[in-house]
Amino acid sequence: MKNYKDICVLGIGGAGMSSIAKYLVQKGLNVRGYDQRKSFLTNQLEQDGIKVEFEKHKLNYSEATLYIYSSAINLEDKHFNIYKNKDNVISRPEFLTELSRESKIIGITGTHGKTSTTALLAHIFHYNNIDVSYIYGGSTLYSGIGGHFGSPDQPLVLETDEAFNTFENIEIDDLLVTNIDEDHLDYFKSFENLKEAFVNVINKVQNNLVLNYDDENIKNINVTSNCLTYSSKEETTFKLIYPNKFVFKDVKYQITTNLIGSHFISNIVGAICLANLNGISIDNSLKAIETFPGVKRRIEFLGSVLGVKVYDDYGHHPTEIKATIDALRQNTSGKLFVIFQPHRYTRTKNNFEKFKNVLKKADLSIVIDIYPAGEMVIPGVSSKNFEDSNIKYLKSMRMVPSFLSSRVNKNDTILTIGAGDITLLGPEIIKYLDD
Known part of the structure; x- marks a missing residue:
């Protein structure tokens, strides 16, 4: 690994892979990467001088380059098959193991x-x-x-x-x-x-x-x-x-x-x-x-509009969601509205009752469709199943701001939570309420 000057990070837009890319570019190596879509993280990487490709067919394999791939990259895919069984292609765990020896x-x-x-x-x-x-x-x-x-x-x-x-x-x-x-x-x-x-x-x-x-x-x-x-x-x-x-x-x-x-x-x-x-x-x-301001998406305060505070969090496990709800309960005098995007069908299936019990702790929880994170749909596993007296199902994020607008009041708190693209929702809620 020490002999490579050129690095290509496959799945560079993931949280763990983007940090590896930034570490390597600061080490003085030539770093580029691939991801399937633009995001906040890929934008940040490009600002740090890292070229990010978004089209598989434009990737050029080179024996002189070290490739580090994430769990989201399927080497059986026809576009990635060339990287299989190559000495210069390693997984994220293999890279971190090599790093730990240095x-x-x-x-x-x-x-x-x-x-x-x-x-x-x-x-x-x-x-x-x-x-x-x-x-x-x-x-x-x-x-x-x-x-x-x-x-x-x-x-x-x-x-x-x-x-x-x-x-x-x-x-x-x-x-x-x-x-x-x-x-x-x-x-x-x-x-x-x-x-x-x-x-x-x-x-x-x-x-x-x-x-x-x-x-x-x-x-x-x-x-x-x-x-x-x-x-x-x-x-x-x-x-x-x-x-x-x-x-x-x-x-x-x-x-x-x-x-x-x-x-x-x-x-x-x-x-x-x-x-x-x-x-x-x-x-x-x-x-x-x-002096520590915190980590993005860890009970991150996005702003306040009309006396309503809006937070965003990465929590995607019942224990994490409970901890975040409990923390916000201690810091709000009004009602707590939670918008949850389940992450992965398997996690939703395995923890369904725990998720439901935690979501009941809010005054009103809204559950939108599951973020698959590359998983196949599991028949019968759906966000619709969460509906209850204080749990509402809405199919998409686009429906949330207008739904909330007639229900929130001064001193209330809104929390968007999940490991998918629900992080995009908070700013839209603030904008909608402010108009």
Whole structure:
């Protein structure tokens, strides 16, 4: 991998792939890419000087180029078949594994919260003038796409993803695990298999572990590495006191942050633990946290119109949606309207009742059609099935602004949530209400 100067990222518009592209271009390599459609991320990449192709037939294969492809790229496709079984064509997990052999890796994993926590930890390092590299699948509100090549003698802060067992072979020096929850069961086939994958990664950590003992699935794991723990319930190294305090070595600390929600406070304490293991004092971490503006699409405040606040969030799992609804409930005096776009047919099928129970927590939830993310339709799995007394089905995003306009009032809150293209809806709602 070290010998390649030209890189082509296939599926470059994905959150994880765009951050790799930005990391590589900052490393001084010639980077280009392909994606099937223009998006906010491809626009950002092009602004960073990366050429993005949107037509498959215009891709030119070269043995002198290293190709990195995402899980969204089907190498059986006639346009991509030429890339099969080539030494210069590797998957995203293979690339990250190779990268882990070149740098010290500070990893963050977990079903929920890993992107925000990775971004926060990278911010803590940079605030304290430590130029770590980082790769995570999101964009922050201050530095754009989550990829950065820093000082070669500093660690790489890496979001280590469980999807498709991406983290299986990554060589991790220090690891934070935020939680373990049921997801990606279409790949792992059972929750037991997913938990086993996490355990295997945890047991291979070379130096230090930081574990969230509020999570029952984590608390029950026997670990052999040096381990720091944090919890609001258990006696742990760091003891959380909600809403915004924690205790370490009998000293009580207060967290000042723009982020809302108890799940963010938990992630902040985990990041502080990991930073402390790497030489950053708690006081200096807390100063950094005060200046962290957050990650795009993580309870992102889009604006206010006629006294109605509009937020956007990436949550696509029942646990994530519940955490976001709970956080906004604590910060609104009016009604809460949730517009949810289910992501993948398999996830919708496997979590249907959990999704429905969570959506009932809003004053009114609107569910639009499922975003397939490349999956085939599963007969009988439909957003229509969610309809209930306070859950309304609307076929498309276009129908939402006018539907809401006669129902929202001053002090109400609107949340758009999902991992698909629902992120485009929030600005349209603001524009419609403002007209």
